[in-house]
Amino acid sequence: MKQLIVSLSPHAHGNDSVERNMYGVIIALIPALLVSFVYFGIGSIVVCLSSVIACVFFEWFIAKYVMGRQTCSILDGSAALTGLLLGMNLPSNLPIWIVIIGALFAIGVAKMTFGGLGNNIFNPALVGRCVLLVAFPAQMTSWPQPGQLWQYTDAVTGATPLSIMKQAIQTGDAAVLDQLPDAFHLLLGNHSIGGGAGTIGEICGLALLLGLAFMLWRRIITWHIPVSIIATVFLFSTVMHIINPIYADPTTVILSGGLLLGAIFMATDYVTSPMTARGQLVYGVCIGLLTIVIRNWGSYPEGMSFAILIMNAFTPLINNYMKPKRFGEEIKK
Amino acid sequence: MKIKTFSIGGIHPDENKLTHEVPTQSAPLPTQAIFPLSQHIGAPAKPVVKKGDFVKVGTLIAEAGGFVSAPIYSSVSGIVLKIDTAIDATGYRKPAIFINVEGDEWEPSIDRTEKLELVKDHPELTPEEIVNRIKLGGVTGMGGAGFPTFIKLCPPPKAKAECVIINAVECEPYITADYRLMMEHSDEILVGLELLMKAAKVTRGYIGIEINKPAAIKLLKQKCNEVFCNSDYKVEVVPLQQRYPQGGEKQLVDAVIGRQVPAPPAIPVNVGAIVQNVGTAYAVYEAVMKHKPLIERYTTVTGKKLSKPANYLVRIGTPMLQLIDLCGGMPEDDNKVLAGGPMMGKALTSTEVPICKGTNAVTILSGDEARRRTPAPCIRCAKCVSACPMGLEPYLLAKLSAFKEWERAERNDIVSCIECGSCQFTCPAHRPLLDNIRLGKSTVMGIIKSRQIK
Numbered sequence: 001m002k003q004l005i006v007s008l009s010p011h012a013h014g015n016d017s018v019e020r021n022m023y024g025v026i027i028a029l030i031p032a033l034l035v036s037f038v039y040f041g042i043g044s045i046v047v048c049l050s051s052v053i054a055c056v057f058f059e060w061f062i063a064k065y066v067m068g069r070q071t072c073s074i075l076d077g078s079a080a081l082t083g084l085l086l087g088m089n090l091p092s093n094l095p096i097w098i099v100i101i102g103a104l105f106a107i108g109v110a111k112m113t114f115g116g117l118g119n120n121i122f123n124p125a126l127v128g129r130c131v132l133l134v135a136f137p138a139q140m141t142s143w144p145q146p147g148q149l150w151q152y153t154d155a156v157t158g159a160t161p162l163s164i165m166k167q168a169i170q171t172g173d174a175a176v177l178d179q180l181p182d183a184f185h186l187l188l189g190n191h192s193i194g195g196g197a198g199t200i201g202e203i204c205g206l207a208l209l210l211g212l213a214f215m216l217w218r219r220i221i222t223w224h225i226p227v228s229i230i231a232t233v234f235l236f237s238t239v240m241h242i243i244n245p246i247y248a249d250p251t252t253v254i255l256s257g258g259l260l261l262g263a264i265f266m267a268t269d270y271v272t273s274p275m276t277a278r279g280q281l282v283y284g285v286c287i288g289l290l291t292i293v294i295r296n297w298g299s300y301p302e303g304m305s306f307a308i309l310i311m312n313a314f315t316p317l318i319n320n321y322m323k324p325k326r327f328g329e330e331i332k333k
Numbered sequence: 334m335k336i337k338t339f340s341i342g343g344i345h346p347d348e349n350k351l352t353h354e355v356p357t358q359s360a361p362l363p364t365q366a367i368f369p370l371s372q373h374i375g376a377p378a379k380p381v382v383k384k385g386d387f388v389k390v391g392t393l394i395a396e397a398g399g400f401v402s403a404p405i406y407s408s409v410s411g412i413v414l415k416i417d418t419a420i421d422a423t424g425y426r427k428p429a430i431f432i433n434v435e436g437d438e439w440e441p442s443i444d445r446t447e448k449l450e451l452v453k454d455h456p457e458l459t460p461e462e463i464v465n466r467i468k469l470g471g472v473t474g475m476g477g478a479g480f481p482t483f484i485k486l487c488p489p490p491k492a493k494a495e496c497v498i499i500n501a502v503e504c505e506p507y508i509t510a511d512y513r514l515m516m517e518h519s520d521e522i523l524v525g526l527e528l529l530m531k532a533a534k535v536t537r538g539y540i541g542i543e544i545n546k547p548a549a550i551k552l553l554k555q556k557c558n559e560v561f562c563n564s565d566y567k568v569e570v571v572p573l574q575q576r577y578p579q580g581g582e583k584q585l586v587d588a589v590i591g592r593q594v595p596a597p598p599a600i601p602v603n604v605g606a607i608v609q610n611v612g613t614a615y616a617v618y619e620a621v622m623k624h625k626p627l628i629e630r631y632t633t634v635t636g637k638k639l640s641k642p643a644n645y646l647v648r649i650g651t652p653m654l655q656l657i658d659l660c661g662g663m664p665e666d667d668n669k670v671l672a673g674g675p676m677m678g679k680a681l682t683s684t685e686v687p688i689c690k691g692t693n694a695v696t697i698l699s700g701d702e703a704r705r706r707t708p709a710p711c712i713r714c715a716k717c718v719s720a721c722p723m724g725l726e727p728y729l730l731a732k733l734s735a736f737k738e739w740e741r742a743e744r745n746d747i748v749s750c751i752e753c754g755s756c757q758f759t760c761p762a763h764r765p766l767l768d769n770i771r772l773g774k775s776t777v778m779g780i781i782k783s784r785q786i787k
Binding site for chain 2: 004005008009010011014016076078116222271274276280319324325326328
């Protein structure tokens, strides 16, 4: 008689997979990506595409020739996702060679040196972005104005909402804030008026929120991290706005810069975020506080990337102290 | 009204209840019956027959081997062939009694009529007498674990029972034995529940049923109203949301009466609940009222590739292969045969393994369903943490076990794991989480035990 297959229970599986989650996030990024094509044209396509290709290439090359692995992990979608997120965190006029250096740091340094998928401490895409921000400050802080479909590195650059806010704080003149687009334009994307520049992915709040809804519906992520970040930022910036009107109003703060992109897509990265609901709330609140601190009092206009990377470093500590509530821990009466 | 369920974690596997509407049939007698001496948790039973003895249906063949143990009765009539070892569901060879079947002659003490006996007609049934008859009848938990039933009715000195909860959840996919039993023997189950309440000296009873069995909920609600309307007992049928592992004792207590049993060594009676499977309630009825020891049970034989999956009333000791043949034979594929359902069932090494007191199903998984997928690295998605019904961190416990960090595993409450498999079911990376946790749990339990001896 044929041999029977024997293994320990459970014998059923929910059919979830790494691929389903990784490609799920990529699908959630599609609305934001399409909007960026409309606003930034050819530049956004070139940057995102070269970033994805470079990340996948580096993952394959390092896994195969540097680490000598037999199995190749590029099909699981994690490298492509890192590439896409890196691209969406860059300005659309960045030359390809700089994008490739960013991809090398993201995949090569931040991910593969730690052992590949699942072992990295820091969010690879953000490491790539921050390395570029420090190494190429000029190129990384020139932001093309939306609406220039056929210009790439030659696009006309302009002010971002965050640089306007920074200027208001530095000059102590609340009137500077009048240059900001209103919340409605920030939500939909703000190509027709001044002060609407930014990275590829952060241009349309609504598209990012659609992505969030999709990921919550597919249960790829839970609400804890995005909601705690956004709520903290809202409360903190409300307080600051009331104390002194040179600090922008909370709605504008949330809708401008990389806050939504970061809260929805970067901070929720599985590998580098805490494992328990309680831990995720602590992590989200700290990211929110750090972001506003850096935005208001740091030398950079944007604090989201740094805030997330700093909290990535605290994730193991959070995991150690923020345990889930055990069954029967408190006896209900 | 909000439908009740347990408070932490849980998953929702595909139901696959293929045999829901298939009425139970009596399985034909086997030619040879095998009775492993360890069909329950606790000490194995001690044989009281020897080679060549003639036994009838209901003859004692092995007595309880200690306090936590249960006697075993022959389910067939015939000649004792040998006392030898046989492979059981654990995959090990364990002592067992083999009986060659001849005819079908029953012990005369067993009442084989269909007449429904009511508790009020039997004033001689004191709580002590009920417990004693349950103990003598060899009744053990019918839901899988197989804990001797009478022990649950004698709570430890400090605990006080307040209610009896009947576990009619049947949250495992595929299995429908309890559902069929409820549909076909609801009167007997309610008498069984009354006996259990009387034995435990409580007046509150609950029957927890998941809402995927609306017919059973309706039927039992109606019968409860008829039976318990003018009595001292208050029995409530509690519909529960569909969620695995609701049939776990601790989860069921949480779902039904909203109390959480603390970490081991606490047991449900520490929060006032005695949980018994619906099959156990039926077995209690038969043992107490009909003097019929536990010799047959309801078992579902199922699998997507089986041509005729069905529910059977089976004599304990019947080899599984015989039941599989009744359902159309083994499918032509790579098969995995489970004693139990796909979440907690044990994969068998041989189809000669007999049906035991706790075998609620024989499930056959074929082809891709039978195989495990290749594990990938953990992506730390935390889905196992949110799926764990005990509020543990499976990813961490699995890792600590793999690295033999027993102390840290103990500090992270590894012994609270109920081995339900929700973590592994959810894991997108297909990691063998529970394999590692099981290993860690048994090692840590051993360490704790040896510490107590010192």
